[in-house]
Amino acid sequence: MRLLSLIAVIPLLFLFATGEVGAHAFLDHAEPRVGNKVAAPPREVTLWFTQKLEPAFSSITVTNAAGERVDTGKARVSGTQMSVSLRPAGSGTYHVNWRVLSVDTHTTNGNFTFQVGQ
Amino acid sequence: MDFGAADNGAMIATRAIHFAATAIVTGTLVFPAVVANPALKSQEAAAKLFRMQTRYVAWISLAATVISGLAWVLLLTMSLSDESLGEAITSGALRDVLSLTQFGSVSQVRLALAILLAFCLAFERSAFWRWLGLGAAVGLTASIAWTGHAASTPHTLGYVHLTADVLHLCAAAAWIGGVVSLVLLLAAIAKIPASPGATLVYDAARRFSTLGMLSVAFLVLSGIVNAWILVGSVRGLFVTEYGQLLILKLVIFALMLAFAAVNRFWLTPRLALRSGKTEQPEALRQLARNGTIEIALGLAIFAVVGVLGTQHPAIHLVQ
Numbered sequence: 001m002r003l004l005s006l007i008a009v010i011p012l013l014f015l016f017a018t019g020e021v022g023a024h025a026f027l028d029h030a031e032p033r034v035g036n037k038v039a040a041p042p043r044e045v046t047l048w049f050t051q052k053l054e055p056a057f058s059s060i061t062v063t064n065a066a067g068e069r070v071d072t073g074k075a076r077v078s079g080t081q082m083s084v085s086l087r088p089a090g091s092g093t094y095h096v097n098w099r100v101l102s103v104d105t106h107t108t109n110g111n112f113t114f115q116v117g118q
Numbered sequence: 119m120d121f122g123a124a125d126n127g128a129m130i131a132t133r134a135i136h137f138a139a140t141a142i143v144t145g146t147l148v149f150p151a152v153v154a155n156p157a158l159k160s161q162e163a164a165a166k167l168f169r170m171q172t173r174y175v176a177w178i179s180l181a182a183t184v185i186s187g188l189a190w191v192l193l194l195t196m197s198l199s200d201e202s203l204g205e206a207i208t209s210g211a212l213r214d215v216l217s218l219t220q221f222g223s224v225s226q227v228r229l230a231l232a233i234l235l236a237f238c239l240a241f242e243r244s245a246f247w248r249w250l251g252l253g254a255a256v257g258l259t260a261s262i263a264w265t266g267h268a269a270s271t272p273h274t275l276g277y278v279h280l281t282a283d284v285l286h287l288c289a290a291a292a293w294i295g296g297v298v299s300l301v302l303l304l305a306a307i308a309k310i311p312a313s314p315g316a317t318l319v320y321d322a323a324r325r326f327s328t329l330g331m332l333s334v335a336f337l338v339l340s341g342i343v344n345a346w347i348l349v350g351s352v353r354g355l356f357v358t359e360y361g362q363l364l365i366l367k368l369v370i371f372a373l374m375l376a377f378a379a380v381n382r383f384w385l386t387p388r389l390a391l392r393s394g395k396t397e398q399p400e401a402l403r404q405l406a407r408n409g410t411i412e413i414a415l416g417l418a419i420f421a422v423v424g425v426l427g428t429q430h431p432a433i434h435l436v437q
Contacts, residue, residue: 025270051270056218057198080272103270105194105221106428 025049025102037115046083057101060084065092091117134424139182144255145295146176157322168306224264231258259291260284282343289336294416301409316398320389327382354432361432367422374415
């Protein structure tokens with residue numbers, strides 16, 4: 001009977017399965033820094049994460065104040081670091097959207113802004 | 119920041135089944151090499167029955183390992199591509215996951231190890247194939263480390279984390295798979311009336327307790343390293359979901375240890391008493407019962423581990 005009770009615990013543990021599946025690569029810091037103001041348009045945006053990333057499933061898009069894409073496309077990934085080059089796009093608020101897959105197979109996405117000029 | 123969604127329940131169940139099946143197939147190969155073969159040297163009938171039963175369990179576990187491993191790859195592909203099963207296979211997403219991610223590469227290596235292990239099980243009458251099979255099984259278990267949190271820990275700490283994870287996985291497999299084998303051995307001996315049951319089990323239980331104590335030592339040490347990397351503080355243990363699940367895992371582990379201690383320090387010495395005493399059959403029965411409970415607790419731990427791998431490590435949530 002006691003054995004049956006113990007075995008009955010196992011399906012209960014699977015009930016934890018209804019919880020949120022997490023993701024693991026957190027944004028550690030960025031250059032230009034999150035929310036900061038820089039004098040001239042940067043040539044690239046670089047993000048550092050808390051865990052190693054999968055290049056094929058990690059990306060960054062950067063848009064300017066007018067909502068136009070200013071990144072040149074494919075992000076470069078090396079270990080925990082991801083960069084994308086930018087086209088010159090004047091001053092204003094830049095929006096950075098990122099989506100990454102950490103090597104332990106969990107996706108994370110997020111966004112932040114930084115200011116150029118003014 | 120928000121987080122990507124996945125089919126949580128199916129993924130967690132798949133992972134738990136995969137971990138349990140891999141541990142059992144590995145443990146059933148470690149046990150004969152370290153415990154059963156030396157203990158059963160002069161007991162041909164019991165040895166034959168035991169080998170047949172463990173081979174049966176090993177084949178079933180290996181099949182479960184391969185099926186759950188493939189399911190894991192497919193579920194991950196569906197989650198990453200946000201596609202149905204058929205679309206994920208035909209759209210190229212599965213190919214991308216297999217060829218462009220570390221998880222995909224490790225999964226291919228692990229499938230090759232599983233195929234090698236199947237050959238070894240089929241030709242296990244030769245010592246070469248038996249030892250090669252043991253190596254493939256250990257590799258199959260150890261390589262799980264490259265699919266989880268340890269694989270994405272950066273810098274030098276990543277090597278420490280991977281080493282601790284490899285030791286943790288192998289020690290868990292030796293213990294849980296070993297207990298499965300011990301219960302099978304008890305069942306084999308019970309079916310052969312002429313065998314010197316208690317004496318034989320006494321020898322096997324003493325050998326297994328050495329393997330068990332080594333496994334527990336490695337589990338504790340590597341577990342401390344993993345907790346230091348993934349939890350980092352006592353607060354993280356109590357205030358995060360990850361930490362609370364780890365506490366649950368530790369409570370189940372403590373229960374398993376208690377049963378193992380009863381087996382080693384109470385029941386095993388009773389097997390050494392003069393034959394004919396009523397204590398012996400009772401001790402054999404209790405050993406089998408405790409072993410079965412240990413297996414159930416071990417499976418519960420694998421269920422918790424299935425969840426833990428999908429959670430945010432506490433260290434990322436607590437400053």
